[in-house]
Amino acid sequence: MTIETLLDQESLGQVRISRDGRWIVVERRAAWSSAATYRFGLMTPHLLSGLEIHTPAGAPVRRLEDPGHASGYLSGPFSPGGDRMLVFRLQETSWRLGVMTLATGQVRWLPLTPEFTGLGRTVAWRSETQLVAIARPDDDLPLVFRLGGQTEARKTALWRTFAAGHAPSAVLIPSGAARDSRTRSGPARLILFDLQDGEERVLARGDLFDLEVSPDGGAVAALLNAEDLQADGETPVTVGTPSRRRRLLLVDLDRGGAEEPLPDQDFLSHLLSWSPDSRRLLAFARDAGGDWADGHFWTLDRRGRAEAVALGTDRPWLDEEIGKIQIARGGWSAARPVVQVRTVNGERVWLRSGPTPTVSPVRTPRETLIEIDGRTWIERPDGLHPLPSQAEPRVVAGRLWDRERAADGGSRQGWNPDGVQRGQRVLMDPGGCLSAPAAPQVRTCLSPLAADESLVAVSPTRTYLIAQTRSAGGSVSLRLHAADAVRRLATVNTAFDNVAWGEIVPVRHPGPDGQTLTSWLLMPPGTPSGARPPVAVVLYPGTDYPAAPAWMRPGGERLHINPQVLAAAGYAVLVPSLPRRTGPGPGLENIADRIQAIVDAAGERVDAGRVGLIGHSYGGYAALLATSQSDRFRAVIAAAGYADLSRTYALPPHFLVSPDDGVPINALAGWAETGQGGIGASLVGRPQTYVDNSPLYLAERIRTPALLIEGDLDPVGADVLFGALYRLDREAAFLTYAGEGHVFVSPANLRDLHARILDWLDRYVRPTDVVDAGLPASSPDLQNSPDQ
Secondary structure (H helix, E strand, C coil): CCHHHHHCCCEEEEEEECCCCCCEEEEEECCHHHCCCCCCHHHHHHHHEEEEEECCCCCCCEEECCCCCCCEEEEEEECCCCCEEEEEEEECCEEEEEEEECCCCCEEECCCEECCHHHCCCEEECCCCEEEEEEECCCCCCHHHHCCHHHHHHHHHHHHHHHHCCCCCCCCCCCHHHHHHCCCCCCEEEEEEECCCCCEEEEEEEEEEEEEECCCCCEEEEEEEEEECCCCCCCCCCCCCCCEEEEEEEEECCCCCEECCCCCEEECCCCCEECCCCCEEEEEEEECCCCHHHCEEEEEECCCCEEECCCCCCEECEEECCCCCEEECEEEECCEEEEEEECCCCCEEEEECCCCCEEEECCCCCCEEEEECCEEEEEECCEEEECCCCCCCCCEECEEECCEECCCCCCHHHHCCCHHHHCCCEEECCCCCEEECCEEEEEECCCCCCCCEEEEEECCCCCCEEEEEECCCCCEEEEEECCCCEEEEEEECHHHHHCCCCCEEEEEEECCCCCEEEEEEECCCCCCCCCCCCEEEEECCCCCCCCCCHHHCCCCCCCCCCHHHHHHCCCEEEECCCCCCCCCCCCCCCHHHHHHHHHHHCCCCCCCCCEEEEEECHHHHHHHHHHHHCCCCCEEEEECCCCCHHHHHCCCHHHHHCHHHCCCHHHHHHHHHCCCCCCCCCCCCCHHHHHHCCHHHHHHHCCCCEEEEEECCCCCCHHHHHHHHHHCCCCEEEEEECCCCCCCCCHHHHHHHHHHHHHHHHHHCCCCCCCCCCCCCCCCCCCCCCCC
């Protein structure tokens, strides 16, 4: 395995099947090293993407792609009839929406720059001839595409302003009473676009980010950001604590005019649920400045009338997504809202509101509501359960599968999907046969999946399905399974099948609470019997790996600090399971001992005296803490890990020059206060705890040779730690990459990064002589000093 092989890797993106089963559209991404620009950072796969149009019968494949990869093409929703599909085109200065005719592959590009779909639905078909969309000002790229490139452009412009001396080069970011005086970006438009005459009708304007069209196509609900919110100084914030209030608009697409039923409320994201008859919308909101726990479910009609859902003595049950984003769960049973609540006894139940309320217990955290022929069911991992719980009809065993691997509505669709649409999915029974949920007894059995295949999408016609498989060597294929045949649709990374991969070995050991855990050891390819290579520990605390992580196995797509590249250079790569211990606080006070115990458990296969630590992000932070606790490691490489936890309150470079994109202090501080950092309080509320848990203030104890790495768009304070180590005359180096963010993307930088990591390991870890001159002498009292 070489870095060049890694940079040549391809990948597969979204896979979609049309409603009539005639068309299959696959996003195929070219080799990472072939992009025309890397200004989009982690969004570079969008620029590398092309579209392949397949048919189940195996007709010649049509392609929409740019051989020079200066334009990327992505798939969107199929039209109601299935003859066309929305597509997106990304270029260096443009993000456009188009309509592709599937029979010809021809695209009509529209004069629209849509909002990015990651935070919610931003484009939808109203009919065969009309679209509803959130459109940004022309060629004003969504934020995810501007991070990095805009930072450098604005800094350059500010420098030129300064150098000219005729205008101030200042950027002001206000707080407190004046916070809403910050610079604002141009508003987006909620529009109805007519494909026949090319005309658009503006329905509303604002910082819109999510929409949902009613089932009958007669109305649309939309969420938009309003004024900035600042948390009080007492309550710890989370990564998901909103930085802006959210408003909700309702628009009747025939009458026109936007209604705002509850203008003073703050709406929660992830819940925009239309009733099956399209007459009412279910949403969740709180009083502005209040707690989400005190919020209410609301039903809103198309004329703007609002009614709180009666919960009696129950309270809303709020889930949490990554970052502790609050999520209310709800849907419909015919014309009656159904919501998740907490009873007075603390039970979690589905409450069907109405004159005679009924409840059904919640059995699994992510279960959802579906509608089948006017009857409501609960979808759980073991099958479909009737609502309310009763003996008849019986549970229908199986799992519902969609016709797409796509994310048109952001993560909202996973939490609160459209129950009617979900009820139209295909049911796969435990035996692998397909049926319509309304008639599970009428089954179609296709060629079975192999043990190494995973299901991707199922045709609504139930005549075929698409599965994905990864070979032992790491190539990835999409296969079409019909009744009597299996056909390959696409394969990427065939070169991986010729690579010599190292053996992955489980390492059993006890966990912090006495549980049995498994860590994973990747041996160098061709390791002779009895050889004990040096060890590179790639750590990320808080994780438990019952199976070897996908990024460690052959064909793993990790570009940044790739374990297979390290193994090919002769290092055994240990990926430890390091779940948090039970209890408050960061839980890293004995991280060095935990790592060393896992290394010792693998001792028969490796040289436990030659160990280097490698960590990225939280792993880099933990690696630095580990070296402050022990001198048993011969080197540490920490990339993008906080050296000083006070840096969690520092705005990233983009927002320092782009206050029009917001002030995301909550998301940053939340990492330390209630997220991975685990401090449990704000910096001003408990400053000493931040000091005690920051590697910077433990620099005197860090005697392990330290390579500190960061991108200049993601400053984490490694420069100050390097200054402290430099002042102490310690073995250290500070490596900065211009233009890079939290994870590196430039092929040249990735080559250099791996070369420098291996050079550091070769200098300090590989030598078999423990008293090698390159290693610093440790303080004699390091392991036994009172404060240890």
